[in-house]
Amino acid sequence: MKSHKETWQIVFAIIVAVTLGLLLWFIGDVRNLYRSGNLRPTRGFRSHAHIQPEPANIESWMTFAYINYIFGLPANYLSSSLHIQDSRYPNLEISQYAKTADLDSTVFLSDVRNSVAHYSTSTPQ
Numbered sequence: 001m002k003s004h005k006e007t008w009q010i011v012f013a014i015i016v017a018v019t020l021g022l023l024l025w026f027i028g029d030v031r032n033l034y035r036s037g038n039l040r041p042t043r044g045f046r047s048h049a050h051i052q053p054e055p056a057n058i059e060s061w062m063t064f065a066y067i068n069y070i071f072g073l074p075a076n077y078l079s080s081s082l083h084i085q086d087s088r089y090p091n092l093e094i095s096q097y098a099k100t101a102d103l104d105s106t107v108f109l110s111d112v113r114n115s116v117a118h119y120s121t122s123t124p125q
Helices: 004-036 064-071 077-081 094-100 105-122
Strands: none
Touching: 064 077, 064 094, 064 105, 077 105, 094 105
């Protein structure tokens, strides 16, 4: 029968072997990504900084504060253009407001998107 020490040595050896196997697998995957051109470490973190957000991508889970930030809107633009009187604005989800105000959530989401799109087209970039 094996001693307690031998059992732990075997467990440790198994853990080391699995860790080395995973490390080698990871290195192989990174090399494959690099060779295929899907990994370009020279791009830097700001590679997608030129992409502008689209009003069509606004979702009902987003808060008005988040939308204001992402689209660079003035703090009260949406509250005035959509006639929002809720005291929780802008820290309020679109779906929450639509439910509280007894509005059709799909129609209201469309109104939010249109309002943001209108601001984007009416201001110089």
